Amino acid sequence: xxxxxxxxxxxIYAAMLLYAAAFVAGKFSLRRAGRLLxxxxxxxxxxxxxxxxxxxxxxxxxxxxxxxxxxxxxxxPIALACRxxxxxxxxxxxxxxxxxxxxxxxxxxETPRPLPPALQSFLFAPHVLVYLAAYVLLAKSAILAxxxxxxxxxxxxxxxxxxxxxxxxxxxxxxxxxxxxxxWWGKLAWGDYWHWDPKEMWALATWLIYTGYFHARVQFARxxxxxxxxxxxxxxFAIVLxxxxxxxxxxxxxxxxxxx
Amino acid sequence: xNEFRRMIGxxxxxxxxxxxxxxxxxxxxxxxxxxxxxxxxxxxxxWFVLALTLAAGLAVFAKLRRCPGLLGMHxxxxxxxxxxxxxxxxxxxxxxxxxxxxxxxxxxxxRLEEGQVSSTLRDETLHREVGLLPFSVRLDGFDIEYxxxxxxxxxxxxxxxxxxxxxxxxxxxTRALRWKPGREAKLSDTPMTFRVLEFSPAVEDAxxxxxxxxxxxxxxxxxxxxCPPGEPFARVALHPIFPELAGMHRSASLLLVRPMPxxxxxRSRITILLDGREEKAEVLVNRPAHVAGYHLYQQSWxxxxxxxxxxxxxxxxxxxxxxAGFVLLGAGSIWRFWVRPLLPRxxxxxxxx
Numbered sequence: 001x002x003x004x005x006x007x008x009x010x011x012i013y014a015a016m017l018l019y020a021a022a023f024v025a026g027k028f029s030l031r032r033a034g035r036l037l038x039x040x041x042x043x044x045x046x047x048x049x050x051x052x053x054x055x056x057x058x059x060x061x062x063x064x065x066x067x068x069x070x071x072x073x074x075x076x077p078i079a080l081a082c083r084x085x086x087x088x089x090x091x092x093x094x095x096x097x098x099x100x101x102x103x104x105x106x107x108x109x110e111t112p113r114p115l116p117p118a119l120q121s122f123l124f125a126p127h128v129l130v131y132l133a134a135y136v137l138l139a140k141s142a143i144l145a146x147x148x149x150x151x152x153x154x155x156x157x158x159x160x161x162x163x164x165x166x167x168x169x170x171x172x173x174x175x176x177x178x179x180x181x182x183x184w185w186g187k188l189a190w191g192d193y194w195h196w197d198p199k200e201m202w203a204l205a206t207w208l209i210y211t212g213y214f215h216a217r218v219q220f221a222r223x224x225x226x227x228x229x230x231x232x233x234x235x236x237f238a239i240v241l242x243x244x245x246x247x248x249x250x251x252x253x254x255x256x257x258x259x260x
Numbered sequence: 261x262n263e264f265r266r267m268i269g270x271x272x273x274x275x276x277x278x279x280x281x282x283x284x285x286x287x288x289x290x291x292x293x294x295x296x297x298x299x300x301x302x303x304x305x306x307w308f309v310l311a312l313t314l315a316a317g318l319a320v321f322a323k324l325r326r327c328p329g330l331l332g333m334h335x336x337x338x339x340x341x342x343x344x345x346x347x348x349x350x351x352x353x354x355x356x357x358x359x360x361x362x363x364x365x366x367x368x369x370x371r372l373e374e375g376q377v378s379s380t381l382r383d384e385t386l387h388r389e390v391g392l393l394p395f396s397v398r399l400d401g402f403d404i405e406y407x408x409x410x411x412x413x414x415x416x417x418x419x420x421x422x423x424x425x426x427x428x429x430x431x432x433x434t435r436a437l438r439w440k441p442g443r444e445a446k447l448s449d450t451p452m453t454f455r456v457l458e459f460s461p462a463v464e465d466a467x468x469x470x471x472x473x474x475x476x477x478x479x480x481x482x483x484x485x486x487c488p489p490g491e492p493f494a495r496v497a498l499h500p501i502f503p504e505l506a507g508m509h510r511s512a513s514l515l516l517v518r519p520m521p522x523x524x525x526x527r528s529r530i531t532i533l534l535d536g537r538e539e540k541a542e543v544l545v546n547r548p549a550h551v552a553g554y555h556l557y558q559q560s561w562x563x564x565x566x567x568x569x570x571x572x573x574x575x576x577x578x579x580x581x582x583x584a585g586f587v588l589l590g591a592g593s594i595w596r597f598w599v600r601p602l603l604p605r606x607x608x609x610x611x612x613x
Binding site: 113114116117118120121169170172173176177180183184185187188189190191192193194195196197198199201202204205208209211212215216219246 | 269270276277280283284295367522524525526545555559572579586589593597601
């Protein structure tokens with residue numbers, strides 16, 4: 001447990017508390033209050049990102065602490081954009097906000113590190129940001145996919161399936177752009193667009209799972225299916241592994257080791 | 261025809277999930293072995309079959325040709341795979357055989373000391389010569405910039421000396437210690453504890469010092485560790501202080517390590533000498549130079565016996581095919597998933613088709 005007593009830590013904990021309060025308010029049907037608390041949590045999370053950026057002097061997307069912090073702020077605008085989906089599951093977004101900020105608040109140290117030469121590129125921010133947007137959207141999609149495994153009426157499953165598909169369809173181009181921008185950056189920094197680095201291989205495997213999902217939907221062309229939901233969950237599982245295990249395990253040491 | 265289409269569909273799914281499995285397997289192998297695997301002959305067959313399946317899909321599914329998004333994504337993927345095949349080492353060997361000439365060196369290194377002019381390409385060990393450039397490069401200057409040292413509490417480590425396999429030498433095996441001023445902390449996995457009483461923060465060209473109180477089995481010992489400028493670390497041997505502690509390695513020590521400033525950037529200022537002309541360029545990480553079909557990248561540097569720079573030299577004529585594939589793949593997915601849903605007429609047409 002890595003408790004933080006700094007201003008940054010306080011901003012993160014305040015955002016987490018407000019997200020959690022928003023989730024609880026929703027439980028008691030206090031929808032407007034919940035939304036207000038969620039928006040206030042976003043203000044604190046954005047404040048934490050800005051504070052971090054000002055104190056380090058670079059865009060705070062260098063390591064896992066900063067990545068989870070940024071995702072904790074990103075959840076609100078994405079949730080806002082998804083409100084019109086047939087199964088928006090707004091409360092799940094509030095809980096997702098707490099889960100995303102948890103590693104920044106309690107797991108990873110906030111010790112700032114200067115940017116190594118390879119990260120000093122105009123592609124640094126776009127490459128990481130599109131991935132984070134994809135991860136948040138596909139996490140939301142996985143939540144809706146997971147909900148389909150519970151016993152539900154057909155129309156409810158239909159709504160969940162349509163919303164999960166829409167979220168995956170929004171996230172997939174971000175995932176594709178992340179892969180392509182990374183390849184372009186790799187070419188400029190290390191001489192080749194592909195290095196067979198473990199993180200690259202996992203990112204490719206993730207992209208291929210989602211590609212397989214869209215192919216399966218076109219090929220079988222039928223309504224909600226556990227196969228589709230299972231593929232979305234498998235894709236999200238690959239994201240979790242790419243983001244956590246691949247970065248932290250010595251088994252996968254490579255060019256992306258600075259992300260720790 | 262329908263049976264053929266269904267077969268292509270199933271085959272595509274099988275290839276996609278086979279490729280996923282291979283990617284995960286490749287990740288466990290590591291970059292070097294992974295590269296060998298994906299460039300091997302059995303995998304060359306896989307790439308060829310994948311390219312053929314994509315081409316067959318484009319030929320038999322009219323929808324893939326009519327919808328710009330789907331066309332872009334599939335054509336893009338096909339170009340990326342073809343570009344990869346052309347650009348691979350085997351691809352370069354085949355191209356050289358077709359031209360009946362020597363294969364161009366695709367991936368090599370240039371080692372240059374300040375003032376030196378060279379066109380000799382070397383392998384990654386920098387010892388073996390692998391070819392010659394059609395131009396020469398002179399190193400006019402090489403600079404390394406460092407970040408200033410942050411005035412932070414000095415790092416303490418617990419270490420023991422361990423023999424280096426196959427040599428008569430010993431190396432320090434160390435572990436970082438977490439500490440806060442005045443607070444007692446465990447000294448790695450020993451039965452000892454330590455407490456930092458005073459310290460001077462790490463500043464360049466100044467001695468680094470820490471006063472610690474070491475405790476074990478009711479006995480305490482106070483020690484001041486001083487690391488003079490230029491020295492990498494200072495240490496206090498623990499065994500002589502607490503000889504009665506069982507299982508304590510004889511070389512077990514508390515080390516005060518001088519933090520190294522981190523590199524901000526490094527750059528080579530070079531002059532390209534080609535056909536009697538001289539052209540100046542600056543090569544940095546993320547900012548390669550491009551000369552006569554070769555890309556020059558700032559790779560690394562060394563200081564033995566003199567300061568030298570290492571430039572990576574890459575020739576990849578097939579890369580534009582890959583880039584064209586990237587553009588089509590990215591644009592196709594954006595069109596298909598973001599733009600098309602906003603166009604009701606296009607969606608209706610697709611539904612009718």
